Amino acid sequence: MRAPLSDQHMDEIIGGLLRYGVMLSAGVVAAGGIWYLIQYGTTAPSYHVFRGEPEYLRHLRGIVSGIPGFHCRRTIQLGLVLLIATPVARVAFSVVAFLMQRDRTYVAITLIVLAVLLFSLGGRMGG
Amino acid sequence: MNILELTALVGLVSVAAGFLGALTGLGGGVIITPAMVLLLGIDLHYAMGAALVSVIATSSGAAAAYVREGLSNIRIGMFLEIATTVGAVCGAFAAAKISPSVLGVVFGMVLLHAAWVSTRGHPAPRPGEKDDPLAARLRLNGSFPTPEGLRIYKVSHVKTGFSLMFVAGAVSGLLGIGSGALKVVAMDRAMRIPFKVSTTTSNFMIGVTAAASAGVYLNRGYIDPGLTMPVMLGVLGGSLLGARILPGAPTMTLRRVFSVVVFVLAVEMIYNAVSGKL
Numbered sequence: 004m005r006a007p008l009s010d011q012h013m014d015e016i017i018g019g020l021l022r023y024g025v026m027l028s029a030g031v032v033a034a035g036g037i038w039y040l041i042q043y044g045t046t047a048p049s050y051h052v053f054r055g056e057p058e059y060l061r062h063l064r065g066i067v068s069g070i071p072g073f074h075c076r077r078t079i080q081l082g083l084v085l086l087i088a089t090p091v092a093r094v095a096f097s098v099v100a101f102l103m104q105r106d107r108t109y110v111a112i113t114l115i116v117l118a119v120l121l122f123s124l125g126g127r128m129g130g
Numbered sequence: 131m132n133i134l135e136l137t138a139l140v141g142l143v144s145v146a147a148g149f150l151g152a153l154t155g156l157g158g159g160v161i162i163t164p165a166m167v168l169l170l171g172i173d174l175h176y177a178m179g180a181a182l183v184s185v186i187a188t189s190s191g192a193a194a195a196y197v198r199e200g201l202s203n204i205r206i207g208m209f210l211e212i213a214t215t216v217g218a219v220c221g222a223f224a225a226a227k228i229s230p231s232v233l234g235v236v237f238g239m240v241l242l243h244a245a246w247v248s249t250r251g252h253p254a255p256r257p258g259e260k261d262d263p264l265a266a267r268l269r270l271n272g273s274f275p276t277p278e279g280l281r282i283y284k285v286s287h288v289k290t291g292f293s294l295m296f297v298a299g300a301v302s303g304l305l306g307i308g309s310g311a312l313k314v315v316a317m318d319r320a321m322r323i324p325f326k327v328s329t330t331t332s333n334f335m336i337g338v339t340a341a342a343s344a345g346v347y348l349n350r351g352y353i354d355p356g357l358t359m360p361v362m363l364g365v366l367g368g369s370l371l372g373a374r375i376l377p378g379a380p381t382m383t384l385r386r387v388f389s390v391v392v393f394v395l396a397v398e399m400i401y402n403a404v405s406g407k408l
Contacts, residue, residue: 014197014204021194021337025187029366036137036359043356044134053173055351062349079355083183083362087344089190090337097208108268113208116338119215123222123345 013100017093024089028082035078042075063124091120133356139170141360148188148368153379154388155329156248157310157336158365159185160241164395167408172357174230174408178306179352182340184365185308189337191366192373196330203272206285206323207331207338210295214313214335215342217299222346225304234403237305241396244311245389264288274327283324291321303343306352308336 059065059077066080094117101109131139143165144158151158159181166177196202225233265271265285273282285291294316302309310332317328347353402408 010204011200014200017204018194018197021190021197025190025194025366029187029363032359032362035355036363039356039359040134040137044137045132048131048133048136048356050136050170050172050176050354050357053175056354057351060353060355061351076355079359080353083353083355083358084348086183086186086190086362087341087348090186090341093190094208094211094338097204106269109205109208112212116208116211116215119212119219120338120342120345123215123219123342124348125345 013097016100017096020093020096021089024092025086028086028089031082031085032079033082035075035080035082039075039079087124091117091124094120136170137356137360140166140357141364143169144184144361144364145368145371148184148365148370149372150368150384150388150391151188151365152192152369152372153376153381153384154248156244156385156388157185157188157308158369159188159307160244160309160311161392161395162361162365163306164237164241164399166361168395168398168402174233175225175352176354176357178225179347179354180358180361182306182344182347183353183358184362185306185340186337186344187362187366188369189308189333189340191370193330193334193337195373196333199275199330201274201326202330202334203270203274203323203327204334205268205272206270206317206321206327207335209268209270210292210317211335211338213292213295214299214302214339217296217301218303218339218342219346221300221303221305222343223303224300225306226350228304230408231403231406233305234399234408236301238396238400238403240301240305240307240309240312241392241399245392245396247311247315248385248389248392260286262286262288272327274324281324283327284322286322287320291316294320299339299342302336302339303346306343306347308340310336 060080066077066084094113098113101113144162147158147162163177163181166172167174261284265288270285273280298309298312301312313332314328317323
């Protein structure tokens with residue numbers, strides 16, 4: 004039986020997904036970065052002691068809710084979250100691809116990986 | 131020093147790290163953290179957060195190219211990612227519980243290992259090696275294109291490789307690095323996967339492994355946008371540049387240079403950690 008989605012075709016889609024994900028996030032980070040430097044470029048940095056980021060930069064909801072308000076640090080963080088989401092999207096796509104190939108073992112394996120990723124990203128595990 | 135100057139400096143270091151990392155195939159993530167901590171006095175946690183994010187960028191960028199060439203094995207990658215992602219989450223949790231000086235010593239030792247690995251070649255294929263029936267059941271065996279046509283390979287010691295991958299994932303989450311050197315060791319030496327396939331598959335896996343720790347890092351406030359911005363863009367730019375001139379580069383010389391740099395950073399990192407400066 005011929006698989007509806009060949010391994011090679013799957014590879015091509017994944018390659019495109021990764022490339023555009025990285026390009027998009029780099030664009031958002033660069034835009035936010037220029038803005039950040041214009042606004043804060045001449046102030047003094049404070050990275051010698053770890054204090055942790057403010058609450059709104061630690062969770063997806065806080066970062067995403069900032070889009071209408073526009074805040075340069077939040078925009079960079081949004082770009083970084085897009086970057087983190089790129090491999091997650093790749094895994095999610097692989098679930099669909101293995102489903103189309105009717106490869107049950109790999110649907111299960113991929114779902115486990117996806118669950119671990121979503122657990123890490125979705126959880127409020129800051130302490 | 132103001133933010134503009136620091137950003138430029140961090141950006142330059144990151145371009146250099148990404149460039150060397152791409153040329154040697156060992157990834158720049160492993161040198162960016164010690165460089166930021168030792169040269170610029172940045173707190174270890176902020177440096178780890180920034181480096182981890184840059185690892186995702188280079189891995190995804192490079193994987194996009196390799197995947198299309200049909201070199202990486204998606205099934206091997208996905209199966210082993212169970213081990214690396216679970217390991218990464220455990221490591222990322224542990225990172226918050228362990229004191230910076232202990233982290234620094236562990237980091238130094240991982241750097242020493244990477245320096246040692248980068249001077250050694252990859253093992254020659256051993257045809258006498260017994261196949262693992264588990265590899266056939268999981269459809270891990272595969273093939274890759276060579277100038278002489280498709281080359282078929284079989285995978286050995288699946289369980290050992292899987293366990294080693296858990297360790298690689300834990301180290302990645304603990305230190306905010308890709309731990310490409312450890313991943314390649316597991317796939318080259320334990321599972322006997324051909325070098326081209328193991329390096330590209332490892333690269334492919336690094337992004338997913340790092341994303342698993344990145345969630346925990348983000349929630350703990352390790353990822354600072356202002357600092358991560360030049361690191362991510364710099365490492366990405368440097369690695370794209372490195373990949374472009376790679377075909378004509380003197381790889382062996384570069385690997386030696388790289389291993390010396392890594393060795394010096396390792397010693398410095400351990401010294402600073404033991405003397406309580408981290």
